[in-house]
Amino acid sequence: MRGHPGGEENSRRMIALSGLAPGASILDLGAGAGETVALLRALGYEAGGIDLAPRGAHVKKGDLLRVQAESGGYDGLISQCAFYLSGDIPAAFREAYRLLRPGGVLMYTDVCFAPARPIAEAAGFEIRYYEDMSALWREYYIEALWRGTADCCGIKGRCGYEMLICGKD
Ligand SMILES: C[S@@+](CC[C@H](N)C(=O)[O-])C[C@H]1O[C@@H](n2cnc3c(N)ncnc32)[C@H](O)[C@@H]1O
Structure with a gap:
């Protein structure tokens, strides 16, 4: 699982931290290939996902900024x-808040260029757990650059390392 830093181990940690019991309905926002959806289903959750470019089982086409679902219909969300x-983090948090039932939980990890916490709070969320995972992100990003799969951040192509011995005529 390489769609996010920490892979499956990190997904399992988030699920445990959420306190959601098997059987809960969980939607993955930006589910990609659906690896986390598959994990959730294997753990006994009623899970599905949406993505602008769905590429896996149980992942449908959808925009996480405008989810075609009624308000308060989910026990949990993961992103x-x-x-x-x-392109709009505040709107994404607001939409997540709309989708959750009272008492529901959003499990979230992402890159940030400004702290996400006040944005989540402005959307109405209460923060129950916070972890700075910057060290893990750095490791993941460098590995992705090396493999040439860092297109998630607008950088494409495998990076290299060259030596030139340049003479002056
Ligand atoms: C870095 S990938 C992560 C995929 C998956 N969450 C994982 O961890 O493997 C980001 C995903 O977000 C999706 N995405 C970006 N903007 C989106 C939007 N507005 N609505 C739904 N999906 C979106 C992309 O299509 C892509 O599949």
Whole structure:
């Protein structure tokens, strides 16, 4: 699982931290290939996902900024590395807030260029757990650059390292 830093281990940690019991309805916002959806389903959750470019089982086409679902219909939401790419982080948090039932939980990880916490609070959320995962992101990003798969951040192509010995005529 390489769609976000920490892979499956990180997804499992978030799910445990959410306190949501198996059977809960969870929507993955920006689910990509649906790996986290598959994990959730294997753990007994009623999980599905949406993505602008769906590419996996149980992931449908949809925009996380305008989800075609009624308000308060989900026990949980998960989003890993997708709010920033949506282009409107505050609107993404507001839409997540709308989708959750009272008492529901949003599990979120993403890159940030400014702290997400006040944005989430402005949308109405209460923060129950916070972790600075910048060190893990740095490791993931460097590895993605090396593999040539860092297109998630607008950088494409494998990076290299060259030596030239340049003479002056
Ligand atoms: C870095 S990938 C992460 C995929 C997945 N969450 C994972 O961890 O493997 C980001 C995903 O967000 C999706 N995305 C970006 N903007 C979106 C939007 N407005 N609505 C739905 N999906 C979006 C992209 O299509 C992409 O699949």
